[in-house]
Amino acid sequence: MYEDLARRCLDGEVRAVARFISLLEDGNRQAYDAMSAFASTMGRAQTVGITGPPGSGKSTLTDKLIGYFRSQGKKVAVIAVDPSSPFSGGAILGDRLRMQGHAVDPGVYIRSLASRGQLGGLSKATAFALRVLEAAGYDLLIIETVGVGQSEIDIVKVADTVVLVSVPGLGDDIQVIKAGIMEIGDIFVVNKSDRDGADRVVREIRAMLETQAALKRGRSPSAGPDTLASRSAELLHHGQVGAAAPQQTEEIEPEDLPPVMKTIAETGEGVPELGALILTRYENDRQSGALENRRLGSIRAQLRDIAAWQLMDRLADSGANGRLDSLAESVQARNKDIYGAAKELTDALIKGESI
Amino acid sequence: MYEDLARRCLDGEVRAVARFISLLEDGNRQAYDAMSAFASTMGRAQTVGITGPPGSGKSTLTDKLIGYFRSQGKKVAVIAVDPSSPFSGGAILGDRLRMQGHAVDPGVYIRSLASRGQLGGLSKATAFALRVLEAAGYDLLIIETVGVGQSEIDIVKVADTVVLVSVPGLGDDIQVIKAGIMEIGDIFVVNKSDRDGADRVVREIRAMLETQAALKRGRSPSAGPDTLASRSAELLHHGQVGAAAPQQTEEIEPEDLPPVMKTIAETGEGVPELGALILTRYENDRQSGALENRRLGSIRAQLRDIAAWQLMDRLADSGANGRLDSLAESVQARNKDIYGAAKELTDALIKGESI
Numbered sequence: 001m002y003e004d005l006a007r008r009c010l011d012g013e014v015r016a017v018a019r020f021i022s023l024l025e026d027g028n029r030q031a032y033d034a035m036s037a038f039a040s041t042m043g044r045a046q047t048v049g050i051t052g053p054p055g056s057g058k059s060t061l062t063d064k065l066i067g068y069f070r071s072q073g074k075k076v077a078v079i080a081v082d083p084s085s086p087f088s089g090g091a092i093l094g095d096r097l098r099m100q101g102h103a104v105d106p107g108v109y110i111r112s113l114a115s116r117g118q119l120g121g122l123s124k125a126t127a128f129a130l131r132v133l134e135a136a137g138y139d140l141l142i143i144e145t146v147g148v149g150q151s152e153i154d155i156v157k158v159a160d161t162v163v164l165v166s167v168p169g170l171g172d173d174i175q176v177i178k179a180g181i182m183e184i185g186d187i188f189v190v191n192k193s194d195r196d197g198a199d200r201v202v203r204e205i206r207a208m209l210e211t212q213a214a215l216k217r218g219r220s221p222s223a224g225p226d227t228l229a230s231r232s233a234e235l236l237h238h239g240q241v242g243a244a245a246p247q248q249t250e251e252i253e254p255e256d257l258p259p260v261m262k263t264i265a266e267t268g269e270g271v272p273e274l275g276a277l278i279l280t281r282y283e284n285d286r287q288s289g290a291l292e293n294r295r296l297g298s299i300r301a302q303l304r305d306i307a308a309w310q311l312m313d314r315l316a317d318s319g320a321n322g323r324l325d326s327l328a329e330s331v332q333a334r335n336k337d338i339y340g341a342a343k344e345l346t347d348a349l350i351k352g353e354s355i
Numbered sequence: 356m357y358e359d360l361a362r363r364c365l366d367g368e369v370r371a372v373a374r375f376i377s378l379l380e381d382g383n384r385q386a387y388d389a390m391s392a393f394a395s396t397m398g399r400a401q402t403v404g405i406t407g408p409p410g411s412g413k414s415t416l417t418d419k420l421i422g423y424f425r426s427q428g429k430k431v432a433v434i435a436v437d438p439s440s441p442f443s444g445g446a447i448l449g450d451r452l453r454m455q456g457h458a459v460d461p462g463v464y465i466r467s468l469a470s471r472g473q474l475g476g477l478s479k480a481t482a483f484a485l486r487v488l489e490a491a492g493y494d495l496l497i498i499e500t501v502g503v504g505q506s507e508i509d510i511v512k513v514a515d516t517v518v519l520v521s522v523p524g525l526g527d528d529i530q531v532i533k534a535g536i537m538e539i540g541d542i543f544v545v546n547k548s549d550r551d552g553a554d555r556v557v558r559e560i561r562a563m564l565e566t567q568a569a570l571k572r573g574r575s576p577s578a579g580p581d582t583l584a585s586r587s588a589e590l591l592h593h594g595q596v597g598a599a600a601p602q603q604t605e606e607i608e609p610e611d612l613p614p615v616m617k618t619i620a621e622t623g624e625g626v627p628e629l630g631a632l633i634l635t636r637y638e639n640d641r642q643s644g645a646l647e648n649r650r651l652g653s654i655r656a657q658l659r660d661i662a663a664w665q666l667m668d669r670l671a672d673s674g675a676n677g678r679l680d681s682l683a684e685s686v687q688a689r690n691k692d693i694y695g696a697a698k699e700l701t702d703a704l705i706k707g708e709s710i
Contacts, residue, residue, distance in 0.1 A: 033695075035694040039686075295687060304670055304671065311663060312659070329651070332397070332647070332650060332651050337394035338390075339391065340388075343665060346662045
């Protein structure tokens with residue numbers, strides 16, 4: 001049945017796609033096993049992640065981008081994700097898009113995914129839903145998330161192109177949060193750019209990107225992607241304890257920085273330019289080999305995540321027969337520390353003991 | 356060295372506490388191993404999680420609560436967490452509190468934790484930092500997070516008492532996000548309650564709590580904590596596809612609902628009442644056995660999380676010698692699907708093969 005469903009997805013059957021994604025969302029393991037049918041279509045589509053704080057107009061922008069990509073002959077699928085809102089968020093995001101008229105266009109598929117409370121469950125379902133949608137023949141996959149927390153970052157960072165949307169007038173707290181995700185942005189958009197303060201936001205983003213570039217130049221070429229974050233944390237930490245922060249004296253080449261664009265999604269201003277940039281950057285990255293490198297890194301990271309999820313599933317299964325309970329009771333009775341107790345559990349699992 | 360550091364933490368030495376928490380934040384495994392020294396102090400302190408959207412005045416509220424708890428003779432430690440902001444957020448949260456004068460009080464310890472980019476790394480460090488702080492003799496541990504995403508929920512839900520702060524006038528988007536975390540709240544606070552719309556926010560929260568209670572009554576007693584989220588998601592899903600949502604007809608008893616309090620943190624209005632409620636609820640829960648049950652559930656969940664982290668560490672280690680790379684290349688070359696490739700990895704790990 002699952003293989004049949006997968007085959008119908010490959011034929012582009014919308015109902016089968018919807019069903020398959022629901023099964024993934026439910027954590028159905030047979031559906032995950034049936035994903036092997038999509039090995040040959042892996043990486044066929046361009047994925048675009050769009051995120052930014054609530055109120056930045058992401059849904060309207062996504063709506064207008066759908067229109068642009070359709071005008072370029074692309075089939076478009078959107079996954080609207082709300083990691084923080086099991087109650088209503090996902091539905092609201094998706095509904096906003098559906099209401100805007102694309103529901104009747106067979107070249108557009110819109111789908112909401114909302115959290116069902118498991119750690120990592122949503123980013124897992126999203127990552128796999130993308131594979132189903134590209135198998136079904138969509139050329140351009142948009143992942144839209146609301147909010148700017150760690151879960152949102154985890155979800156959009158798998159995209160080929162990440163668009164970070166900000167907006168004038170959201171106040172400092174929001175801007176502080178935004179700072180945390182600067183590193184994953186390929187294209188920065190200041191939406192509602194007819195509002196007061198738009199140019200200031202553009203300048204602030206450029207300044208943050210320059211700081212980031214300076215930090216990057218300070219790191220060794222062999223350093224991994226976590227380095228910038230750790231270095232920033234270090235700098236901050238040193239700042240806190242009163243030690244002198246290392247000086248960054250390197251020159252910054254502005255042409256290396258990600259572009260910062262202004263849009264007014266409501267009227268469509270700036271949207272064709274943004275859409276065109278999304279497409280041309282992808283094409284350039286594909287031709288230069290940069291895309292392949294980026295995707296290999298992303299596949300590697302996903303492989304590790306998926307393997308970890310599978311191990312967690314095995315742990316969840318193993319909890320059924322009491323070992324987990326008895327260890328938890330020992331910890332509560334202060335006979336064991338929680339870290340050591342967890343180690344007993346993993347050792348048993350690795351050794352293949354019945355637990 | 357780690358055992359010595361742990362002993363000094365047990366003696367309440369502040370510098371040792373700071374050092375130990377830094378090691379946890381860095382993911383130092385020897386420090387985690389040395390946590391066994393704290394088995395006997397597990398659960399000694401009351402933990403309070405405070406979260407809410409940016410701009411809701413959490414820092415000021417936390418500041419005033421520290422003052423209240425000090426007046427009750429409690430030693431207080433605060434962990435200010437910003438999961439979304441590796442650059443600046445954690446520091447800013449902590450600095451705000453430090454600036455408010457508690458830095459000179461030896462009965463108060465304030466510590467910032469910021470994300471260093473690993474999945475789950477921050478909630479892990481936070482959970483263990485709490486164990487160190489209670490070992491060092493702090494009676495009341497406050498975890499403050501900015502933002503309301505899944506990571507924030509994961510971080511504060513380990514607390515004995517979860518306080519959700521909202522505020523009038525943040526607009527609909529923010530309120531939607533808040534809806535996703537209603538379920539974890541023990542006490543609801545509408546801060547800045549002298550602002551227009553405060554009573555409306557109180558009413559909205561009560562209405563959401565009533566809906567939640569109605570859904571809860573509809574579920575079977577044996578159902579786990581994820582049930583409400585899944586049921587809500589189901590209801591939404593059914594709503595989306597046009598099927599009739601199940602009707603909830605049960606009566607709601609308002610006295611079962613979590614309290615909704617109004618505060619003006621700036622002036623301190625409502626803060627002693629909130630502080631007293633936090634203490635008395637804990638005391639009641641302790642005497643009724645409800646606390647023990649809740650903590651056992653939380654220990655069980657944490658045990659599983661920690662075991663999963665340990666398994667992920669082993670996977671990360673195993674990646675060093677090429678198996679992960681070659682699998683990632685096979686996936687990119689479309690010879691293997693990513694889920695199947697991950698399964699090869701976990702099977703090898705479980706079987707103890709050298710990978």
